[in-house]
Amino acid sequence: MPNRKNTTLDIEQRLLIDAIYYKYHFDFRGYAQASLKRRLQAALIHFGCKTISQLQDRVLHERETFPALLEYLTVQVSEMFRDPSYFRALREQVVPLLRTYPSLKIWVAGCSAGEEVYSLAILLREEGLLERSLIYATDINPAALKKGEAGVYDIARMPASTENHAQSGARSSLSEHYSAAYGRVVFDKSLRKHMVFSDHSLATDSVFSEVQLVSCRNVLIYFDRELQDRALGLFKEALCRKGFLGLGAKESLLFSSHAASFDDFVLKDCIYQKKAVL
Template structure:
């Protein structure tokens, strides 16, 4: 027997209220701000979390989050999206090589910010690209995320060996100048990225929702993060990127992201539109 439409609507309304109360509680208790995240996406992730934590309602989940200190770190795995691969969207990395790297060569030293770095695949991709282009030795990469567990995995630089064929194919399609195998060692079903890559990377906790700019950089790469934010939080994040970028610095976004509807659109020029590469305008 199907549920009465009125009851369905009431259940949805209750879920929405509970969702709002949960993210507000998380903000007040743990200072992680998910209030500006896209509600539909957040709802899907909470529904998965309900099953994982054996809760019938979001209110029950909220009780666990507030009263069991071991639950919240596990909850972060559901609230933050940890999906990545090395050289994901290879044409993006090819565009970096062909369009951005020639300009980066003109700087005596480089700082790059990878925002929302997840478990580190994109950071290491950039580090390998920069090594291949002879720029890594003068580069410092800031890799930030709000998920401490993801940052720990990123810093370890260890990935399942069955993922390597896809990584290798992406790397080749990105215009890679070396064999990807030169940058890792393999053993016991895992690959470990070269430690000499990691010495050029600083992994750090940073929230695009609440934290400020911490350095001036020549390139910001924040891909497939803004799609999970509402419009106001997208604007806040883009404002941080604008403030962090030096004059005529570069911004890279994900394939489904754009500056088009942002209040900051007028402050950037489209550099490689199809690969979501932008350049900050060179005002005074």
């Protein structure tokens, strides 16, 4: 006999996700349900709700509830130069090929609060490419996008970020790119002028530009197989001929319907190159 409690929880969760989609047009229906369940359990504690149905009632009738819930439904865990070997591989093996383009467009999908965006901008500056680059930074969380646009982070995170930066093959000190005061760091406006932060959903939106590099790391792991394929299809469509795709350390093209469209480029760091002829 099925566990009646779990069945009820599953039904409540599906109804909440549907309610969010129809009222707010945020589509979490293709997200991994086990991961959503864990985040919703934390949200129940925060909102003081005993059941997901109680939370759904508040989401539908209290305007301020959904933006707060969105902080739980979207994963906002990142750091500067996270997984330094990925950035070193970009620097040493991808950048030499990016130099051949007269201008560069890069898409950071699921950018969270912008740490990876600033990391890429600093790397491009160090390699002499920033002035001809534009980085599109997209996410579904408006609060995260606002943080990214501000470029303000907790100074306590900088020692780890500085170490990551050094391990990425840095050509400068990370502190050269920000100013510090009152327990916060503010990254240079000269970096921000090469960034466009914008709302974009991999579940519902379309491609908006041709780019030479897509970096979408530690996002697909929260999607089910169908939504992963949709996102990878968007990346394939956005990438120019022989453009590059970077994924997270636990992500792969291996079981995707789009795998045949890419060649392994730096497999250990999950960097792929779109084939010249598809």
